[in-house]
Amino acid sequence: MHRPSQADKQTTTAVDRKISEITTIKSKLYRAGLTLLEIDRTYDLPRGTAGTTLREPNVKGERAIAAALGTRPELLWRTRYHASGLRKSPQPAENYVRPATMAQRQIEARA
Template sequence: MFKKTRLRVSPEEDLPPETIRHLLNRKGLTYAALDRARGLKEGSSRKASYYPMFAGEMAIADALRLSPRQIWPSRYGDNGQRLQPQPSHNYKTEPRLVASQKRSA
């Protein structure tokens, strides 16, 4: 009846923030609702989808009933332990379309 959703091309790629948001929305959740339910500062869960933030990562993983390693393999070692310190490439994001358009104008 329902097709199984394929989450990523490679098991070594992090889920894109858009996919995380889509999966949360399918469960009737938002980043703001996760923050309120966990008592986190506003925007923590949303930022965790882009950058390493432990509390936000745990809130998202619990809501999706996945391990954080399944969502962000680059942030966790093969043994499932969170990498300390985080690799520098985890703090860089691709420019969004709006930002790209402003630069080219």
């Protein structure tokens, strides 16, 4: 009568949560009609900072993206902030692990 514990739900790893977080933020930017390069230019950030911020913690990038979306950084990056809204310092090591690229994930899925 009992089903296996994995039968109808998938476990989510830190990498899966990170990919989900990145895609959520990207979709919000798309709906707002914004690009990462526009955010870099508008907030006087070095080129590529906003894009890197999606994958790795960066205070200025987080604030710029949140400001462009009209929200607070702790609502976009829950893994980088405490529930109180204070930024974690130091950041957990898992926040610096880069997720595999789409091509790498496709190769892993085939294997």
